[in-house]
Amino acid sequence: MAGLGKTYVIAFAGLKPGQHEFEFEADNKFFAFFNDPEISRGSIQVNVSLFRQATMMVLNFRLKGIFDITCDRCATGAQMALAGEHQLVVKLSEPDGSEDDEVIALPLTESEIDLAPFILEYIKLSLPARKVPCEVSGDLSLCDQEVIEKLNLLKSTASEGSDDRMSRLKNIKWS
Numbered sequence: 001m002a003g004l005g006k007t008y009v010i011a012f013a014g015l016k017p018g019q020h021e022f023e024f025e026a027d028n029k030f031f032a033f034f035n036d037p038e039i040s041r042g043s044i045q046v047n048v049s050l051f052r053q054a055t056m057m058v059l060n061f062r063l064k065g066i067f068d069i070t071c072d073r074c075a076t077g078a079q080m081a082l083a084g085e086h087q088l089v090v091k092l093s094e095p096d097g098s099e100d101d102e103v104i105a106l107p108l109t110e111s112e113i114d115l116a117p118f119i120l121e122y123i124k125l126s127l128p129a130r131k132v133p134c135e136v137s138g139d140l141s142l143c144d145q146e147v148i149e150k151l152n153l154l155k156s157t158a159s160e161g162s163d164d165r166m167s168r169l170k171n172i173k174w175s
Protein backbone atom coordinates (compact mmCIF):
# COMPACT_ATOMS: atom_id res chain seq x y z
CA MET A 1 0.00 0.00 0.00
CA ALA A 2 1.65 3.18 -1.17
CA GLY A 3 2.09 5.82 1.48
CA LEU A 4 2.10 3.50 4.46
CA GLY A 5 4.75 1.18 3.07
CA LYS A 6 4.99 -2.13 4.88
CA THR A 7 4.17 -0.64 8.29
CA TYR A 8 0.97 -2.66 8.74
CA VAL A 9 1.93 -5.69 6.68
CA ILE A 10 2.40 -9.14 8.21
CA ALA A 11 4.49 -11.55 6.14
CA PHE A 12 2.74 -14.69 7.31
CA ALA A 13 4.36 -17.14 4.89
CA GLY A 14 7.43 -17.46 7.11
CA LEU A 15 5.54 -17.78 10.39
CA LYS A 16 5.69 -21.09 12.24
CA PRO A 17 2.41 -22.68 13.30
CA GLY A 18 1.26 -21.27 16.62
CA GLN A 19 0.80 -17.93 18.34
CA HIS A 20 2.50 -14.72 17.21
CA GLU A 21 2.12 -11.21 18.65
CA PHE A 22 2.34 -7.95 16.70
CA GLU A 23 2.12 -4.33 17.79
CA PHE A 24 1.01 -1.49 15.54
CA GLU A 25 0.07 2.12 16.02
CA ALA A 26 -2.55 3.93 14.02
CA ASP A 27 -1.18 7.47 14.17
CA ASN A 28 -1.88 10.78 12.43
CA LYS A 29 0.03 9.62 9.34
CA PHE A 30 -2.21 6.52 9.17
CA PHE A 31 -5.41 8.58 9.35
CA ALA A 32 -4.07 11.17 6.90
CA PHE A 33 -3.42 8.38 4.39
CA PHE A 34 -7.00 7.08 4.53
CA ASN A 35 -8.51 10.57 4.72
CA ASP A 36 -11.68 9.13 6.23
CA PRO A 37 -14.41 11.64 7.15
CA GLU A 38 -15.13 9.85 10.45
CA ILE A 39 -11.66 10.09 11.96
CA SER A 40 -8.75 12.31 10.99
CA ARG A 41 -6.34 12.31 13.95
CA GLY A 42 -5.50 9.98 16.78
CA SER A 43 -3.13 7.55 18.40
CA ILE A 44 -4.48 4.01 18.65
CA GLN A 45 -2.36 1.12 19.85
CA VAL A 46 -3.23 -2.07 18.01
CA ASN A 47 -2.18 -5.43 19.40
CA VAL A 48 -2.64 -8.33 17.01
CA SER A 49 -2.49 -11.87 18.31
CA LEU A 50 -2.13 -14.16 15.30
CA PHE A 51 -2.68 -17.89 15.50
CA ARG A 52 -1.13 -19.57 12.47
CA GLN A 53 -2.34 -22.94 11.22
CA ALA A 54 -1.59 -24.73 7.95
CA THR A 55 -4.64 -23.53 6.03
CA MET A 56 -6.00 -20.83 8.31
CA MET A 57 -5.02 -17.88 10.51
CA VAL A 58 -7.03 -16.37 13.33
CA LEU A 59 -6.19 -12.76 14.13
CA ASN A 60 -7.44 -11.13 17.32
CA PHE A 61 -7.17 -7.34 17.32
CA ARG A 62 -7.12 -5.32 20.53
CA LEU A 63 -7.44 -1.57 20.05
CA LYS A 64 -6.83 1.11 22.63
CA GLY A 65 -6.08 4.80 22.30
CA ILE A 66 -7.32 8.31 21.89
CA PHE A 67 -8.63 10.21 18.89
CA ASP A 68 -9.52 13.81 18.10
CA ILE A 69 -13.15 14.62 17.56
CA THR A 70 -15.28 17.65 16.96
CA CYS A 71 -18.54 17.99 18.86
CA ASP A 72 -21.55 17.33 16.59
CA ARG A 73 -23.46 20.15 18.25
CA CYS A 74 -21.09 23.04 18.98
CA ALA A 75 -17.95 22.16 16.96
CA THR A 76 -15.69 22.20 20.01
CA GLY A 77 -12.61 20.01 19.56
CA ALA A 78 -11.77 17.33 22.10
CA GLN A 79 -10.02 14.01 22.56
CA MET A 80 -11.88 10.82 23.35
CA ALA A 81 -10.77 7.36 24.39
CA LEU A 82 -11.48 4.36 22.21
CA ALA A 83 -11.19 0.64 22.88
CA GLY A 84 -12.36 -2.44 21.07
CA GLU A 85 -11.72 -6.05 20.15
CA HIS A 86 -12.25 -7.67 16.77
CA GLN A 87 -11.50 -11.03 15.24
CA LEU A 88 -10.53 -11.80 11.66
CA VAL A 89 -10.32 -15.33 10.26
CA VAL A 90 -8.14 -15.71 7.17
CA LYS A 91 -8.62 -18.90 5.18
CA LEU A 92 -5.57 -19.67 3.08
CA SER A 93 -7.48 -20.85 0.05
CA GLU A 94 -9.29 -19.57 -2.99
CA PRO A 95 -12.52 -17.72 -2.11
CA ASP A 96 -15.46 -20.14 -2.09
CA GLY A 97 -18.29 -17.70 -1.45
CA SER A 98 -18.56 -18.35 2.29
CA GLU A 99 -16.55 -15.22 3.15
CA ASP A 100 -18.04 -12.33 5.08
CA ASP A 101 -16.92 -9.39 7.25
CA GLU A 102 -15.14 -11.66 9.70
CA VAL A 103 -13.90 -14.43 7.41
CA ILE A 104 -11.79 -13.71 4.35
CA ALA A 105 -9.93 -15.96 1.94
CA LEU A 106 -6.42 -15.44 0.64
CA PRO A 107 -5.06 -17.58 -2.20
CA LEU A 108 -2.14 -19.81 -1.21
CA THR A 109 0.04 -17.78 -3.56
CA GLU A 110 -0.20 -14.83 -1.16
CA SER A 111 2.58 -14.51 1.40
CA GLU A 112 1.59 -11.37 3.26
CA ILE A 113 -1.45 -9.46 4.41
CA ASP A 114 -1.84 -5.69 4.78
CA LEU A 115 -3.79 -5.07 7.96
CA ALA A 116 -4.12 -1.28 7.46
CA PRO A 117 -7.65 -1.34 5.96
CA PHE A 118 -8.81 -3.81 8.62
CA ILE A 119 -7.36 -1.66 11.39
CA LEU A 120 -9.17 1.39 10.01
CA GLU A 121 -12.44 -0.55 9.80
CA TYR A 122 -12.14 -1.85 13.37
CA ILE A 123 -11.31 1.62 14.69
CA LYS A 124 -14.40 3.00 12.96
CA LEU A 125 -16.52 0.19 14.43
CA SER A 126 -15.22 1.18 17.87
CA LEU A 127 -16.10 4.86 17.54
CA PRO A 128 -18.89 6.12 19.79
CA ALA A 129 -22.13 6.44 17.81
CA ARG A 130 -22.92 9.96 18.95
CA LYS A 131 -19.93 12.21 19.16
CA VAL A 132 -20.78 14.84 21.74
CA PRO A 133 -17.71 15.25 23.97
CA CYS A 134 -19.23 18.20 25.81
CA GLU A 135 -22.09 16.09 27.09
CA VAL A 136 -21.25 14.89 30.58
CA SER A 137 -24.41 12.97 31.34
CA GLY A 138 -28.10 13.28 30.52
CA ASP A 139 -29.16 16.86 29.94
CA LEU A 140 -26.06 18.38 31.44
CA SER A 141 -24.17 19.86 28.53
CA LEU A 142 -20.87 21.67 28.34
CA CYS A 143 -21.45 22.65 24.75
CA ASP A 144 -20.52 26.13 23.65
CA GLN A 145 -24.01 27.66 23.96
CA GLU A 146 -23.03 30.77 22.04
CA VAL A 147 -22.09 28.71 18.99
CA ILE A 148 -25.25 26.60 19.25
CA GLU A 149 -27.42 29.74 19.35
CA LYS A 150 -25.71 31.05 16.23
CA LEU A 151 -26.18 27.72 14.47
CA ASN A 152 -29.86 27.60 15.48
CA LEU A 153 -30.36 31.13 14.20
CA LEU A 154 -28.73 30.15 10.90
CA LYS A 155 -31.04 27.11 10.63
CA SER A 156 -34.25 29.00 11.39
CA THR A 157 -33.28 31.83 9.07
CA ALA A 158 -32.54 29.40 6.27
CA SER A 159 -35.84 27.52 6.71
CA GLU A 160 -37.91 30.71 6.62
CA GLY A 161 -36.59 31.44 3.19
CA SER A 162 -37.43 35.07 3.56
CA ASP A 163 -35.85 37.83 1.54
CA ASP A 164 -34.13 39.35 4.51
CA ARG A 165 -32.20 36.15 5.14
CA MET A 166 -28.91 37.63 4.02
CA SER A 167 -29.28 40.77 6.08
CA ARG A 168 -29.91 38.64 9.16
CA LEU A 169 -26.85 36.51 8.45
CA LYS A 170 -24.74 39.64 8.24
CA ASN A 171 -25.86 40.61 11.74
CA ILE A 172 -24.47 37.43 13.27
CA LYS A 173 -21.15 38.18 14.87
CA TRP A 174 -18.84 35.19 14.57
CA SER A 175 -16.14 35.25 17.23
Ligand SMILES: [Zn+2]
Pocket: 071, 072, 073, 074, 075, 076, 132, 133, 134, 135, 142, 143, 144
Ligand atom coordinates in the same frame (compact mmCIF):
# COMPACT_ATOMS: atom_id res chain seq x y z
ZN1 LIG B 1 -20.53 20.52 22.18
